Amino acid sequence: MSVIKIAILGFGTVGEGVYRIIHSHAAELKKVLGKKVEVTAILIKDQEKKRNISDDILITSDFEDIMKLDKLDVVIEAIVGKESPFLFLKKSIERKCHIITANKEMFAHHGEELQKLAEKNNVSVGFEATVAGGIPVIQTIRTLLKVNRVFQLQGILNGTSNFILTEMREKKQSFTEALLQAQENGYAEADPTNDVEGFDAFYKTMILCRIAFGEEPNWEEVQRQGITSITSELIAAAEKYGLRFKHFAQINRDGSEIIAVVKPVLVNQNHPFYHVEGVQNAVNVCSDIVGCITLQGPGAGMFPTSSAVIEDLVYVCQNQLSDITNSIGFVSDDKKTQGELEYWFVQGVGWKVPKGITIVDQTVEGIFILKAAKRDLEQLKNNKEVLCYPIVGEITINNFDSVTV
Ligand SMILES: NC(=O)c1ccc[n+]([C@@H]2O[C@H](COP(=O)([O-])OP(=O)(O)OC[C@H]3O[C@@H](n4cnc5c(N)ncnc54)[C@H](OP(=O)(O)O)[C@@H]3O)[C@@H](O)[C@H]2O)c1
Missing domain, CATH: 3.40.50.720 (NAD(P)-binding Rossmann-like Domain)
Incomplete structure (x- = not known):
């Protein structure tokens, strides 16, 4: 030939x-x-x-x-x-x-x-181009991490949502204004549902699950939340603590169980995603030998996406079979159990928080930082009026030392 x-x-x-x-x-x-x-x-x-x-x-x-x-x-x-x-x-x-x-x-x-x-x-x-555009995350997992046991993946997988959150913070825009800007720039479709409601990131997360762990969680059990609930007020309140909202996908393996979430969280400047801005994507892969590797780059667009396709062309022409997955059972040290303490950024809960939950600080009127076991905080979500965003990484609170969560 x-x-x-x-x-x-x-x-x-x-x-x-x-x-x-x-x-x-x-x-x-x-x-x-x-x-x-x-x-x-x-x-x-x-x-x-x-x-x-x-x-x-x-x-x-x-x-x-x-x-x-x-x-x-x-x-x-x-x-x-x-x-x-x-x-x-x-x-x-x-x-x-x-x-x-x-x-x-x-x-x-x-x-x-x-x-x-x-x-x-x-x-x-x-299928490199299906996740994070030009970033070679699939190849990294399937060819570079053959012996390492991957136990966690985190990602900013949707450039449109990341652009909107960046615009809202930097230009003090509302969600609607930032979305309009994304549409004018050609980053968002006329119907932006797939991006802003987290479906696009969810599909990419499921593809990552399969390549990293050889299986997916039950789709119905994956928490998928978009960015439409985030307001300029919440963004400004978070900034007082040096926190930024990121639309975040996370996959953990715990023994035979795969746990995936796609939702907005808050990170501070020590987190590798803090400086991932605009339409950029990033993926953080944690495995047992090498530790954590963060890949960052353009998540969409003609040439970044085509770059991934062309690299795949070389890969498939060299006829490497596609079934290599990092699927060895592994218990993550990092996974929080339901009883471990977490810090959340919460709006709409009022001063009367349920038993077992501590109010750590009030940022502005009505927006609190709460601390409690994951299972207690999860209860808050039953109230549709309450908006909850976990803080991932570290947070510095007045009169408190830097707390790792
Ligand atoms: N754009 C990005 O940055 C990006 C990044 C990563 C992944 N992707 C994925 O890549 C795929 C293509 O995206 P795109 O942005 O290139 O889309 P696009 O600009 O809308 O182009 C789609 C192309 O597919 C053709 N087409 C659509 N349905 C067809 C059908 N049933 N039969 C034959 N041709 C059909 C269209 O034909 P006509 O030209 O005749 O209309 C058009 O040429 C999508 O699945 C997207 O999710 C896109």
């Missing part, structure tokens, strides 16, 4: 970026793979749209045209939706093509099935 033939499904932000890099970095690809990489076909939806694509490439809106090609080695999927892309990739694997996807929603739902099918067909699956 002197040429690697590729089909790209989708020619939007990601598909076009991949197409452009295959041309701009043809020499590097040829050098590392020993073969020329050639785009043979592109799948789109709207035949009428004008596109900058070479004349000798098949452009089609019918996936079956691509399956009819004489020779095809790799199918790169960069479209939207869940079921059509899944079927396209299933057929591609059955045709013995390696597959690469950027589609986190599809891959969170169907990744396991695709990986099993790929293994059966002796082809590889690349």
